[in-house]
Amino acid sequence: MKNPIITLTTDFGTRDNYVASMKAVMLNVNPEVNIVDITHEIRRHDILGACFIIANTYHYFPGWTIHVVVVDPTVGSERRPLVASINGHHFIAPDNGVLSGLFQDPEDISVFAIDAEHYYLRPLSSTFHGRDIFAPIAAWLSKGIEIENFGEKIDDYVDLKLPTPVVSEDGKLEGEVIHIDSFGNLITNVTRDTFERMLEDAPEHKFQLEIGDVVLSELKRFYAECEPGKPSLLFGSTSQLELSIKRKSASEVLGEKKGQKLTLTFS
Amino acid sequence: MKNPIITLTTDFGTRDNYVASMKAVMLNVNPEVNIVDITHEIRRHDILGACFIIANTYHYFPGWTIHVVVVDPTVGSERRPLVASINGHHFIAPDNGVLSGLFQDPEDISVFAIDAEHYYLRPLSSTFHGRDIFAPIAAWLSKGIEIENFGEKIDDYVDLKLPTPVVSEDGKLEGEVIHIDSFGNLITNVTRDTFERMLEDAPEHKFQLEIGDVVLSELKRFYAECEPGKPSLLFGSTSQLELSIKRKSASEVLGEKKGQKLTLTFS
Amino acid sequence: MKNPIITLTTDFGTRDNYVASMKAVMLNVNPEVNIVDITHEIRRHDILGACFIIANTYHYFPGWTIHVVVVDPTVGSERRPLVASINGHHFIAPDNGVLSGLFQDPEDISVFAIDAEHYYLRPLSSTFHGRDIFAPIAAWLSKGIEIENFGEKIDDYVDLKLPTPVVSEDGKLEGEVIHIDSFGNLITNVTRDTFERMLEDAPEHKFQLEIGDVVLSELKRFYAECEPGKPSLLFGSTSQLELSIKRKSASEVLGEKKGQKLTLTFS
Numbered sequence: 119m120k121n122p123i124i125t126l127t128t129d130f131g132t133r134d135n136y137v138a139s140m141k142a143v144m145l146n147v148n149p150e151v152n153i154v155d156i157t158h159e160i161r162r163h164d165i166l167g168a169c170f171i172i173a174n175t176y177h178y179f180p181g182w183t184i185h186v187v188v189v190d191p192t193v194g195s196e197r198r199p200l201v202a203s204i205n206g207h208h209f210i211a212p213d214n215g216v217l218s219g220l221f222q223d224p225e226d227i228s229v230f231a232i233d234a235e236h237y238y239l240r241p242l243s244s245t246f247h248g249r250d251i252f253a254p255i256a257a258w259l260s261k262g263i264e265i266e267n268f269g270e271k272i273d274d275y276v277d278l279k280l281p282t283p284v285v286s287e288d289g290k291l292e293g294e295v296i297h298i299d300s301f302g303n304l305i306t307n308v309t310r311d312t313f314e315r316m317l318e319d320a321p322e323h324k325f326q327l328e329i330g331d332v333v334l335s336e337l338k339r340f341y342a343e344c345e346p347g348k349p350s351l352l353f354g355s356t357s358q359l360e361l362s363i364k365r366k367s368a369s370e371v372l373g374e375k376k377g378q379k380l381t382l383t384f385s
Numbered sequence: 386m387k388n389p390i391i392t393l394t395t396d397f398g399t400r401d402n403y404v405a406s407m408k409a410v411m412l413n414v415n416p417e418v419n420i421v422d423i424t425h426e427i428r429r430h431d432i433l434g435a436c437f438i439i440a441n442t443y444h445y446f447p448g449w450t451i452h453v454v455v456v457d458p459t460v461g462s463e464r465r466p467l468v469a470s471i472n473g474h475h476f477i478a479p480d481n482g483v484l485s486g487l488f489q490d491p492e493d494i495s496v497f498a499i500d501a502e503h504y505y506l507r508p509l510s511s512t513f514h515g516r517d518i519f520a521p522i523a524a525w526l527s528k529g530i531e532i533e534n535f536g537e538k539i540d541d542y543v544d545l546k547l548p549t550p551v552v553s554e555d556g557k558l559e560g561e562v563i564h565i566d567s568f569g570n571l572i573t574n575v576t577r578d579t580f581e582r583m584l585e586d587a588p589e590h591k592f593q594l595e596i597g598d599v600v601l602s603e604l605k606r607f608y609a610e611c612e613p614g615k616p617s618l619l620f621g622s623t624s625q626l627e628l629s630i631k632r633k634s635a636s637e638v639l640g641e642k643k644g645q646k647l648t649l650t651f652s
Numbered sequence: 653m654k655n656p657i658i659t660l661t662t663d664f665g666t667r668d669n670y671v672a673s674m675k676a677v678m679l680n681v682n683p684e685v686n687i688v689d690i691t692h693e694i695r696r697h698d699i700l701g702a703c704f705i706i707a708n709t710y711h712y713f714p715g716w717t718i719h720v721v722v723v724d725p726t727v728g729s730e731r732r733p734l735v736a737s738i739n740g741h742h743f744i745a746p747d748n749g750v751l752s753g754l755f756q757d758p759e760d761i762s763v764f765a766i767d768a769e770h771y772y773l774r775p776l777s778s779t780f781h782g783r784d785i786f787a788p789i790a791a792w793l794s795k796g797i798e799i800e801n802f803g804e805k806i807d808d809y810v811d812l813k814l815p816t817p818v819v820s821e822d823g824k825l826e827g828e829v830i831h832i833d834s835f836g837n838l839i840t841n842v843t844r845d846t847f848e849r850m851l852e853d854a855p856e857h858k859f860q861l862e863i864g865d866v867v868l869s870e871l872k873r874f875y876a877e878c879e880p881g882k883p884s885l886l887f888g889s890t891s892q893l894e895l896s897i898k899r900k901s902a903s904e905v906l907g908e909k910k911g912q913k914l915t916l917t918f919s
Contacts, residue, residue: 194874340461
């Protein structure tokens, strides 16, 4: 393959040599590979946090990119290492649900439990499979080894139930905050498609959002349009409804966290 | 072009997927491009901070490098996206003054307001032009598309007045702190050239610097020559006069900030 | 050379333009080079910290990789710049002991004091040899210039005595904490080889470790096996004995620091 790309998403931080060791192992196997960091600042052991990042990023990369995701609190235990082909991309990760965002309505999906130990780094540690298993498997995959060679196809991989918005009996849309970015913006699981469809169907095409003590009924188009210091609502870069405070962290000001519920009433 | 380089300077941080999404979009257009991070830790919305970094870094790169600078508080509003050719390098940035450091006495300069929408990522968001406009334009430029194809040539781009030192009526040089690096060194706008010329012209070739409560009349050559804990004066890596405290942060110890005035008296 | 790799290990952080300037200078000399960050978050001026990182990372990279290590508190003084060939890899660093971890029992070693000024960046600053000396020397080395051309071979380079565990008169093994990773794990200088040999030689194959107030006599295989909140002992990714607290920072909880002594009694 020409110009193979491997991306990395981990909770290792960049202070230690953990990430560099993974890159070194990959370059040893395939010196041609282009390694791109997505982030190494996933909150430690935050499987759903990594899940959000990879599911909202992978599709911007060229097809056939190999995405390695290592948030792996149960490394060394019986949890399996996975390699998967999903929607024309490749993913390598522990079988702990970190890929669940990719498992929703895939166009195509094949998941394999890695057990081809001859590809592993030796000696195999029981504390750092990122370096010893995931990195070399990614590099060998980038060299054109067929995915079937790394293990058995499986269907019983861990698939975490991700929070999706529901329509209540009285027609309200109930969603929640699923991610807080480093600017403190509260990103919800309400997509632009769902929002616009329900708004169009409403008699007066009006809406009201309630989240904690905040009530909003207007949509901004971009950050500069928002009033400084006041909570504003807009669709962010992932086309998901987002609560933002201009020049401040909405998360800090409002004290809201991931999982905070919100209600949208259309009228 | 062989070995095209695109650099990135942003205030996005590295915790989210914003930077990785930009890289993904660029690699989709041009898989051959070498993407180099300058920094993603510009203080949020600090246009002058990014201005200092790019103006003091770009010239170390090979000619024809493409520098993408995204500190963009007014994204989505009427502010224009720019692509410019300056001193043999290329720059892509919002028209908010972030390139002002390059606009001082350029050897050659052509600035274009980007409007060639067929190069944009679709759908175009109104909150993330870094990914949707700047990244693809940079990648197409790196593939050899002529700069004229991206928009109309303009002369009315935003050019912020940057603080430059002035000679007062009584012959003193009045400058200021324009940057504080991560070691806490206070970097001023007094260049080595100006300083040495005025020192040579002075009758006894002596100087005295006053900044806040600090008075200094000696120049050190390097950090190890400085006395621990005491404010020292030297020319830093950008050949600008710098106030440093060995093993400490001069900024924290002295409580000085960007914009702090200083006076140099030559005698 | 095909696919040349240069790694960077510094205490510069990633907020300023210091690292990017080094990369720019290297790409100017050799546009083909693949620059890999090991870390830029070595604690400021922590020579032994950088020493630990490079000695535990370099060997995962392909042979002939060039490793640039810049933790350089005495930059500009008489301290020499070094280029060395050790165990089939190349190293470029100030002569302040930062390479001492590589000087222990090398298979092959040649060290040169760099003085070939025609390879330096001009004008040469006295505050930033990372950019002006180490970066261009690394890039010229990656282009195939023979190492002998950069300076004179020397034997009197700075070789810091690193703490190694000793066996006391009563047969106990006395070691110490030599590194604390960003998870707060306490990494000691007791290797798996030494530990297992002494355990095997002991009559009942039992051990007891004392460190501060903590006494442990059991070894875990991986983090998930540890009890949350309790200090546990295991061999980490570098095959060195490591004190860890599941879901916590052992360093914070126990208040232990680098240099903390430990005693292993075998029975």
